[in-house]
Structures are given as C-alpha cells and as structure tokens.
Amino acid sequence: MSEKVLLxxxxxxxxxxxxxxxxxxxxTVKTADSADQxxxxxxxxxxxxxxxxxxxxxxxxxxxxxxxxxQKPELQIILLTGYATxxxxxxAMKIGATDLLEKPADLEALAARIKQAKAEKMLVVEKxxxxxxxxxxxxxxx
Amino acid sequence: MSxxxxxxxxxxxxxxxxxxxxxxxxxxxxxNAGLLADLAVKAQDKAIPVDPLKAATISEKIGKQVAxxxxxxxxxxxxxxxxxxxxxxxxxxxxxxxxARLSERILLQDRIRLTVIPASAPCRIHASRFAVLHLIxxxxxxxxxxQTDGTSDSEKPVTVQFSSDPEMPEIxxxxxxxxxxKMESLFASPEDQALLARVNMNIKTMDSGAGFCLYxxxxxxE
Numbered sequence: 488m489s490e491k492v493l494l495x496x497x498x499x500x501x502x503x504x505x506x507x508x509x510x511x512x513x514x515t516v517k518t519a520d521s522a523d524q525x526x527x528x529x530x531x532x533x534x535x536x537x538x539x540x541x542x543x544x545x546x547x548x549x550x551x552x553x554x555x556x557x558q559k560p561e562l563q564i565i566l567l568t569g570y571a572t573x574x575x576x577x578x579a580m581k582i583g584a585t586d587l588l589e590k591p592a593d594l595e596a597l598a599a600r601i602k603q604a605k606a607e608k609m610l611v612v613e614k615x616x617x618x619x620x621x622x623x624x625x626x627x628x629x
Numbered sequence: 630m631s632x633x634x635x636x637x638x639x640x641x642x643x644x645x646x647x648x649x650x651x652x653x654x655x656x657x658x659x660x661n662a663g664l665l666a667d668l669a670v671k672a673q674d675k676a677i678p679v680d681p682l683k684a685a686t687i688s689e690k691i692g693k694q695v696a697x698x699x700x701x702x703x704x705x706x707x708x709x710x711x712x713x714x715x716x717x718x719x720x721x722x723x724x725x726x727x728x729a730r731l732s733e734r735i736l737l738q739d740r741i742r743l744t745v746i747p748a749s750a751p752c753r754i755h756a757s758r759f760a761v762l763h764l765i766x767x768x769x770x771x772x773x774x775x776q777t778d779g780t781s782d783s784e785k786p787v788t789v790q791f792s793s794d795p796e797m798p799e800i801x802x803x804x805x806x807x808x809x810x811k812m813e814s815l816f817a818s819p820e821d822q823a824l825l826a827r828v829n830m831n832i833k834t835m836d837s838g839a840g841f842c843l844y845x846x847x848x849x850x851e
Contacts, residue, residue, distance in 0.1 A: 498653050500690060504660040511667060542649055544737035569652030570645060590652045591659035 490605045491515045493532075495525045495539040496567070505538075505594075512598055522551035529558055535605040538597065541568035541579070541587070549578060556583045561611045563604035567592055630715060630757070630827070635820045639763045646734045647705050654698040661691045704730055711758040719761045721752045721800055725789055728765040739773040742784045748791035752798045754845055756828040764824055764843065767816065768802050771841075775810055792844070801835070801842040809838030 492514050496502050499520065506516040517532070519525040523546055525539065537555065541548035548566070555562060563585040568575075576587050585604050588597060632640075665687055671677045708731055722745075729736070729743055736743060754761070772787055785804065792799030804810065812834045816825055825831060825843075834841045 498657065500657045500694070501653065501660065504657060504664060504690070508660060508664055508667065542734075542738075544734070545740065547738075567656075569649035569656075591656040594660070594663055 489513045489515050490535045490601050491517075491533070492601060493517050493519060493525060493528060493534045493537045493539075495519045495522065495537060495543075497521060497540065497543040508594055509598070512594075514598070514601065522546040522548075522554070525551070526554055526558065529555065529562075533559075534562065535608055536563045536565060536585070536601050538565045538567055538601070540590075541566045541575070542570075549575075549582065552579060552582045552584060561608055561615070563608050565597070565600055565604060567597075632712075632759075633820065633823070635824070636759070636763060639766055642735070643708065643731045643766070644705075647701060647731060650734060651698055651701055654694045654701070657694045658691055658698075661687050661694075708762065711762055714758070716755055716757055718753050718755055719758045721754060721761065721798055722748045722791055724758070724761050725765055725800065728762050728769065729789075732766060732769060736769060736773065740784050741769070741773055742786050744786065744788045746788060746790040750795050752791040752795065752800075754798050754828065754830075760824060760827040764828055764830065765800070767821060767824065768800075768841075768843065771810075771815060772802060772804055775804070775808065775814070792842075797845055799842050799844040801840060803835070803840035805839075810834055810841055811838065815841055 490513075492509060494502060494506055494509070494516055495518070496505075497520050502518040502520065506518055509516045517528060517534070519528055521543060522539070525537065539548075539551065543551075546554075548568075552564060552566075555564060560583075564583065566579055566584050566587040567590055568587065569590050579587055585607065586600050588600070665684070668679045668683065672679050704727060707727060725745055729745065772785075787805070788803045790801050790803070792801075812832075815834065816822065816832050829846050830843045831846055832841055832843055
C-alpha cells in the first residue's frame with residue numbers, strides 16, 4: 488500500500504515539483520502552504536507522515552510541531568529545513584520530530600525515511616490497539 | 630570603527646534569513662533537475678519520449694529560480710559591501726528597500742506587510758551605510774515585537790515614508806495595528822542610543838502613538 492504524505496511548505500513551486508516526484512514514486516501526496524492549513528487538514532484526514540518545512544511565515548516550526556503532536560501523537564513528522572542549528576534540531580527531536588533533513592534533500596533518502604516513518608507509525612498504532620484490547624479484556628474478561 | 634556585538638548579531642540575522650531563502654531556491658532547482666533525470670530514465674527504460682513542452686516548463690522553472698537566487702546574491706553582496714567605508718552618502722530610500730528585501734522572511738514571519746511610499750525628493754545622509762541599515766532593521770524589529778498577540782493570523786500593515794525636506798531627512802514608520810508605540814520602548818537601550826549617535830539621528834513618536842520617525846540632527850559643531 489502506498490504511503491500517504493502531507494507535504495507542508497510555503498514555497499508553492501517546491502510543493503508542486505516535490506509532490507509530482509513523490510507521486511511518481513507511488514506515494515499519495517496532499518499539500519499545505521502553512522502550518523495553520525496543515526493543522527486544518529489534519530483535523531479531517533490521516534497521514535502516514537508529514538514532511539514539513541521548519542521555517543515558514545506565521546506559526547513557528549517548534550509551535551507547529553507541538554500542535555501537531557498534541558492533535559495526532561502517533562503522526563511521524565519529518566522536518567525539512569534550509570538551515571539546521573544543533574540547538575533547533577535537538578529541540579525538534581525532543582518534541583517528537585521523527586527526522587530532520589536539510590534542503591536541498593535527496594528524494595531517494597527522503598522516500599526511504601517516509602517508508603520507515605510509516606512502519607514506525609504502524610507499530611505505534613498496533614501498540615495502541617493492543618493496549619486497548621488488553622484494557623477491555625482486563626475490565627470485561629472476567 | 631569596530632563592529633559592536635549588536636552589529637554582528639544584525640549581520641548574522643540577515644545572513645541566516647538570506648541563506649534560508651537561497652536554500653529554498655536550490656531545493657527547487659534540485660527537484661527540477663531530479664525530474665529531468667526521472668524523465669530521462671523513463672525515456673531509456675520504457676521508451677517513453679520526453680515531452681518537449683514538459684522539458685521547456687522545467688527549464689523555465691529552473692531559470693526562474695536562478696534569477697531569484699541571483700537577485701538575492703546581488704542584494705546580499707550590496708549588504709556585505711556596506712562596511713567598505715566609515716562614512717559615505719547614503720540614500721535612505723534605497724537603504725530601506727535593501728533592508729526590507731533582505732528581511733522579507735523575518736517580516737513575513739511576524740505577518741508585517743510593508744508599504745514604502747517613494748520619497749518626493751532624494752533623501753540622503755552622510756553616515757556609515759552599515760549603521761544606517763542596522764538602524765532601519767532595528768526599527769522593523771521594534772514593529773515586529775510591538776504586537777499584543779504574536780500568534781494572530783491577521784496581517785500587520787506598516788507604511789514607511791520619507792520627509793520631503795532634503796536638508797532634514799526623516800524616515801517615518803507608521804503601523805496600522807495596536808498596541809500604540811510608546812516613547813520609552815523606542816531605542817532606549819545604550820546600544821540603540823549608540824547606534825542613533827553613529828548616524829547622527831534621533832527619534833520621535835507620532836502624537837497618535839501610531840508610529841515613530843527617525844530624524845537627522847544638525848551636524849555637530851567642531
């Protein structure tokens with residue numbers, strides 16, 4: 488099954504070309520040009536991974552990351568950035584970013600990270616389901 | 630004059646913003662080059678000919694980003710050369726335009742929408758070009774920070790205008806949003822005061838609190 492990805496960047500040309508190349512590799516891609524728009528999309532749809540620019544006009548990257556993780560804790564977030572200071576990278580990872588890649592990124596490397604992110608998300612979801620079943624069995628299983 | 634810590638910080642902030650934009654250009658060029666490579670592989674492996682229209686579109690997109698990056702580098706080069714002379718004749722309108730373009734990303738981040746009203750006559754001062762650019766950036770920085778709600782989605786319009794008196798050049802920054810600007814929050818630190826002194830300018834607020842002006846002082850007597 489193909490990976491479903493939400494691509495977030497304020498550069499429209501980047502969104503167009505990236506989504507075209509990712510779709511050519513079998514991924515299903517939806518785009519958003521701001522963190523605010525991404526959060527609105529996430530209210531209605533589920534994704535295997537988000538690939539997001541860390542520095543966009545409006546909501547700060549760290550704040551966006553926090554909001555997304557609060558809304559969808561199981562979601563895997565790969566940050567793409569034009570610059571990555573060690574301090575910001577550590578902060579992003581602590582909040583729950585899956586990975587951080589520097590622009591311009593190698594698409595094959597990014598595709599591999601997305602596949603890995605999907606597998607990790609499935610593990611998190613499976614674990615959640617298992618915990619739920621255990622809880623139900625404990626409460627009602629006699 | 631040796632650059633102060635704040636000068637270096639200012640240079641670093643604008644360099645970081647510019648290199649981020651430059652990376653965005655490179656990322657788009659990189660993806661377009663990658664798309665061409667994808668099409669070449671398809672043509673070779675599956676005998677699907679490359680669509681000439683598609684190739685032309687890709688070439689146009691690469692050209693657009695190269696022009697954008699070139700424009701950025703020219704501006705950055707002008708900025709880097711602003712330290713060449715201790716003092717020179719500086720066109721304030723040009724200086725505002727340069728800082729506005731170099732800090733476009735920073736202003737966008739705070740949703741500041743800038744409108745610059747062209748000066749009716751050349752507005753020039755004799756000062757350190759770098760210090761003038763720094764002072765204008767500090768003015769933008771004050772406007773960015775003067776917001777009650779940093780997370781608000783709405784745009785914050787700011788107008789920059791120049792005095793028409795060539796003898797007493799003046800730049801005014803007028804904001805169309807709350808809160809009011811208070812004199813005590815303007816260029817109050819010793820570093821800001823030193824920056825104002827370097828360009829022989831002072832500050833005054835507008836009566837309504839809607840903005841502030843940087844005005845030139847009469848030349849100091851020898």
